Amino acid sequence: MPKIFYRDKEWEVPTNITVRDAIKKGDLNPETVLATLDGKLITEDIHLKADDVVKLVAVISGG
Amino acid sequence: MNMRQHKLALCADHFTEWVPAQVEKSIRKYRMFTPEDLVLVAVSGGKDSLALWDILLRLGYRADGLYLGLGIDGGFGYSDESQRQCEAFAKSLASGYQGMRESGNQEVEAPVGQGVPIQDPVVPDTQIPDRWLPKLHTLSVPDAYGESIPEVARRVRRGRGKPCSVCGLIKRHEMNRIAHEMGYLVLATGHNLDDEAAVLFGNTLTWQVGYLARQGPVLPESDGFARKVKPLCRLYEREMAAYCLVRGIDYIYEECPYSFGATSIAHKELLAEMERKSPGAKQNFYLSFLRAKQNGFLDDRHQELAPSMHACERCGQPTTAPGLCAFCRLWVSVEKR
Numbered sequence: 001m002p003k004i005f006y007r008d009k010e011w012e013v014p015t016n017i018t019v020r021d022a023i024k025k026g027d028l029n030p031e032t033v034l035a036t037l038d039g040k041l042i043t044e045d046i047h048l049k050a051d052d053v054v055k056l057v058a059v060i061s062g063g
Numbered sequence: 064m065n066m067r068q069h070k071l072a073l074c075a076d077h078f079t080e081w082v083p084a085q086v087e088k089s090i091r092k093y094r095m096f097t098p099e100d101l102v103l104v105a106v107s108g109g110k111d112s113l114a115l116w117d118i119l120l121r122l123g124y125r126a127d128g129l130y131l132g133l134g135i136d137g138g139f140g141y142s143d144e145s146q147r148q149c150e151a152f153a154k155s156l157a158s159g160y161q162g163m164r165e166s167g168n169q170e171v172e173a174p175v176g177q178g179v180p181i182q183d184p185v186v187p188d189t190q191i192p193d194r195w196l197p198k199l200h201t202l203s204v205p206d207a208y209g210e211s212i213p214e215v216a217r218r219v220r221r222g223r224g225k226p227c228s229v230c231g232l233i234k235r236h237e238m239n240r241i242a243h244e245m246g247y248l249v250l251a252t253g254h255n256l257d258d259e260a261a262v263l264f265g266n267t268l269t270w271q272v273g274y275l276a277r278q279g280p281v282l283p284e285s286d287g288f289a290r291k292v293k294p295l296c297r298l299y300e301r302e303m304a305a306y307c308l309v310r311g312i313d314y315i316y317e318e319c320p321y322s323f324g325a326t327s328i329a330h331k332e333l334l335a336e337m338e339r340k341s342p343g344a345k346q347n348f349y350l351s352f353l354r355a356k357q358n359g360f361l362d363d364r365h366q367e368l369a370p371s372m373h374a375c376e377r378c379g380q381p382t383t384a385p386g387l388c389a390f391c392r393l394w395v396s397v398e399k400r
């Protein structure tokens with residue numbers, strides 16, 4: 001199953017799910033993160049494969 | 064990269080061209096500066112300011128960086144780490160940026176400070192001939208004034224346990240001073256659309272008419288002090304993070320430890336919720352405010368009511384207070400002791 005990492009959290013999502021839905025499964029607003037696969041930016045409409053490991057980067061900062 | 068507010072999706076290559084093109088549009092639309100102006104970019108080590116510097120250089124502007132060391136640790140050396148990030152970026156610049164516009168401007172002398180307690184500038188490892196040689200200036204507040212920002216805040220007991228009001232005051236004053244002493248007419252900051260929308264949201268919740276009247280992409284120069292501009296004001300925070308990722312710009316992911324729980328972050332989260340439900344909501348909120356302002360919705364009457372400005376007796380910066388400006392008052396109690 002594809003795995004999602006965000007800060008100190010991680011969760012698994014069903015294969016073939018879209019990146020956008022995978023983000024929502026972690027209780028996050030997709031507007032506030034970017035998804036990367038192997039250090040490369042991926043778009044939210046991509047469907048995840050079984051062994052994909054996605055890292056999310058927060059985009060909201062203070063100040 | 065999907066940009067739902069523009070109903071647009073771009074591949075990585077086109078995206079890294081699209082972002083500078085948007086910035087160029089803002090620079091012209093709001094008449095921020097021209098290729099002849101010397102621009103000082105306030106860099107913090109975060110994504111927005113480093114991206115801004117990169118973009119201005121790629122567009123062929125004469126942009127140097129200014130890093131202010133605040134002496135904030137937060138258990139992970141926040142200030143040291145952000146300074147390291149800025150210096151690494153400055154060193155890598157020459158190899159990384161290819162000007163979109165030839166600026167052939169090396170006849171302009173590098174600005175020289177007048178007794179500014181400022182470190183030797185960091186310059187790129189190699190230089191591309193006929194291109195602006197970008198310099199990073201650094202001022203360490205603890206080295207220059209003997210106290211870190213949190214120490215000053217504790218001593219003067221301002222801001223209920225958070226040094227942010229003292230920090231903002233010192234940063235503003237020092238940026239003004241350094242830009243002035245080194246001959247930069249334009250001071251650019253990396254505020255993006257989300258930052259501006261969050262500030263606008265906060266100010267409208269309490270109808271801070273004075274702040275609303277002054278909020279905008281450009282704050283005009285006054286009495287020899289630099290014009291302040293926000294070239295990223297029409298770009299989403301998300302787009303700036305994506306730009307850094309795609310361009311390989313390394314920035315500090317950690318936040319200043321004192322930003323935790325800031326109301327601006329709470330406001331950003333609310334706006335992000337609106338954005339999720341209706342793409343473009345943030346952009347509309349901010350840009351329609353700018354348009355309304357341009358059409359006279361906030362007239363200048365309050366400016367006549369505003370207290371008049373005069374020069375601080377000690378440093379000469381404009382202030383509304385009689386005698387010393389707020390920055391100089393921070394230090395007088397130290398000198399007396």
Ligand code: SF4
Nearest residue numbers: 226227230319321322
């Ligand atoms: S969060 Fe507060 S203390 Fe930290 S840099 Fe921003 S204004 Fe300064």
Ligand SMILES: [Zn+2]
Nearest residue numbers: 073074076077
């Ligand atoms: Zn393309």
Ligand SMILES: [Zn+2]
Nearest residue numbers: 375378388391
């Ligand atoms: Zn003063």
